[in-house]
Amino acid sequence: MIDFSAYGVKTPEVYAVKCPSCGKLHYPAPMICNKCGERRDPSGVIFKDWETVSLSGECKLLAWTRVYALPEGLDMQYLLFGIVEFPNGLRASGRLEVDKPETGMKLNARVETMDNSKGKEFDGFIFESF
Ligand SMILES: [Zn+2]
Structure with a gap:
């Protein structure tokens, strides 16, 4: 990074x-x-x-899903969406960038500035493998 x-x-x-x-x-x-x-x-x-x-760094994947109903303008078939737990017990949701997600796998959480569908910027999570 x-x-x-x-x-x-x-x-x-x-x-x-x-x-x-x-x-x-x-x-x-x-x-x-x-x-x-x-x-x-x-x-x-x-x-x-x-x-x-x-909040960032190592976390554990608790649950994940594929979202097919994407807002207009996103040129992809689906987005992966995950819920993770950090070592301090906090849970957060965000985009999952892993080829084969498995519940319980260790991930790295990083933060990226993203656009929501209304064009407003916010800092959101991306979860990826180490
Ligand atoms: Zn209190």
């Missing part, structure tokens, strides 16, 4: 957040911790800051 940070370009990343009261990790970030009820304020003004934890 090319390191763009040297060029002043932000490397795409996906974060989990850590509840400051009970320490539970959440992804995606909730407005209220479902374990202890602590509130999160994305502006960081009213409530305590929630620590962010970068």
Whole structure:
């Protein structure tokens, strides 16, 4: 992977957040911790800051599927879509770039800036074999 940070370009990343009261990790970030009820304020003004934890690296494939109903403009037959679990217990979904996916296989999660079908950019996961 090319390191763009040297060029002043932000490397795409996906974060989990850590509840400051009970320490539970959440992804995606909730407005209220479902374990202890602590509130999160994305502006960081009213409530305590929630620590962010970068998500990437080794993970395990929990489930996967082929999606054939693709949005217009995608020139491929189907996309593979997977749900993985990280060593810290967090689960995330994203695109799977593996020839023969098998439940339980170890994968590498990396983050890429993607376009959604409405042309808006977001940082999403790509899961690939090591
Ligand atoms: Zn909590």
